[in-house]
Amino acid sequence: MSWYELIQTAIAIRRELHKIPEPCWKEVATSAFIGKRLDELDISWRPCAKTGIVAHIAQGQRGDHLALRTDIDGLVLAETATVPWKSTVQGCMHGCGHDGHMATMLATAEWLKKHEAALPGPVSFLFQPAEEGGYGARAMIADGALEGVDRIFGWHNWPNIPFGKAVCPAGPIMAANASFKIVIKGSGGHASQPELCGDPVLAAAALTLGLQQIVSRRLPPQQAAVVSVTSIDARSAETVIPDQAVLAGSVRMETTGDLQLIGELIKSTSQSIAAGYNAAAEVDFSPRYPAVVNDATEAGRVQDILGEVLGNCWLHKETAVPLMASEDFSYYLEKVPGSFAIAGAGDGGLFSIPCHNSCYVFNDQLVEPMVRVMVRLTGVCTK
Numbered sequence: 001m002s003w004y005e006l007i008q009t010a011i012a013i014r015r016e017l018h019k020i021p022e023p024c025w026k027e028v029a030t031s032a033f034i035g036k037r038l039d040e041l042d043i044s045w046r047p048c049a050k051t052g053i054v055a056h057i058a059q060g061q062r063g064d065h066l067a068l069r070t071d072i073d074g075l076v077l078a079e080t081a082t083v084p085w086k087s088t089v090q091g092c093m094h095g096c097g098h099d100g101h102m103a104t105m106l107a108t109a110e111w112l113k114k115h116e117a118a119l120p121g122p123v124s125f126l127f128q129p130a131e132e133g134g135y136g137a138r139a140m141i142a143d144g145a146l147e148g149v150d151r152i153f154g155w156h157n158w159p160n161i162p163f164g165k166a167v168c169p170a171g172p173i174m175a176a177n178a179s180f181k182i183v184i185k186g187s188g189g190h191a192s193q194p195e196l197c198g199d200p201v202l203a204a205a206a207l208t209l210g211l212q213q214i215v216s217r218r219l220p221p222q223q224a225a226v227v228s229v230t231s232i233d234a235r236s237a238e239t240v241i242p243d244q245a246v247l248a249g250s251v252r253m254e255t256t257g258d259l260q261l262i263g264e265l266i267k268s269t270s271q272s273i274a275a276g277y278n279a280a281a282e283v284d285f286s287p288r289y290p291a292v293v294n295d296a297t298e299a300g301r302v303q304d305i306l307g308e309v310l311g312n313c314w315l316h317k318e319t320a321v322p323l324m325a326s327e328d329f330s331y332y333l334e335k336v337p338g339s340f341a342i343a344g345a346g347d348g349g350l351f352s353i354p355c356h357n358s359c360y361v362f363n364d365q366l367v368e369p370m371v372r373v374m375v376r377l378t379g380v381c382t383k
């Protein structure tokens with residue numbers, strides 16, 4: 001098998017996987033596909049965290065035990081792109097490129113298996129389910145995926161960064177997130193008699209604006225944060241002021257520890273604004289994924305290899321880090337040192353359509369350099 005064949009096979013596999021996306025915790029066919037491929041490659045594996053898989057090679061080697069991770073879940077999203085390998089599952093698509101991550105991992109495993117004797121230490125391949133909000137990484141860790149592992153690496157494709165560029169900072173690379181739900185309880189009545197009501201609709205409108213003051217007025221300007229109200233539900237009839245309104249939204253912070261502070265500010269802001277409208281606010285604040293924080297040494301290692309593979313100008317300086325998106329790779333990095341890289345896929349056209357858009361298309365050109373990066377991280381040559 002030549003390097004060229006390895007990559008062409010990976011791209012073909014990527015397109016096969018694209019046809020059979022499955023959402024969070026339902027990755028049954030995906031897992032079976034991966035298991036079958038690992039069998040063909042004579043790589044030992046076991047199921048992990050229900051629909052996940054952990055595969056191992058070079059287990060007898062003495063050096064550092066490395067883990068490489070890919071996510072395997074698709075999105076609940078109907079694909080509208082007209083690619084020949086379009087999703088065959090109605091209402092579900094690989095809209096985040098996890099098919100590309102999986103194919104890259106399988107090609108990496110194939111190459112390393114062929115060069116197993118050259119590996120200085122064991123390598124584990126983590127095929128992780130439920131990255132999209134399902135805490136798959138936490139479940140993989142609970143099921144022993146990190147046992148004996150010294151260092152871990154992962155990556156994500158990024159359409160908003162040009163192909164051939166990447167980011168992999170020492171420190172935070174992706175934000176911590178949280179969600180919130182605010183129930184504004186007023187008192188309804190006739191639209192013609194507002195003086196007899198506590199209007200939750202007006203309170204919800206004021207609160208939506210008021211919450212924007214948390215980032216602009218309550219946090220230091222240097223602190224990166226996002227508070228987005230994404231839903232307001234106060235359905236009623238034209239002549240009826242309702243009893244309640246429900247707001248929901250999402251929060252992103254550079255550091256996990258500061259999520260609690262935002263939670264408290266959302267609560268106090270909600271209560272004081274609601275009171276001004278003769279209503280009350282009940283706030284449910286739920287921290288979700290922690291921030292993804294790269295180990296400085298391990299990020300440095302990846303930076304060096306990105307330079308070798310993509311060239312000296314690999315760093316996309318225009319991309320501010322951390323990205324305010326979130327990733328459950330953070331849970332691995334809380335346990336062992338490692339690093340997560342974001343690799344550009346954009347071409348200014350089709351491949352620049354963002355992840356989670358129904359027209360998103362994974363850029364297959366990324367497979368080759370990323371297999372190279374992952375293989376080199378293990379200490380094995382790529383040509």
Ligand code: NI
Pocket residue numbers: 071096097098131156
């Ligand atoms: Ni993703």
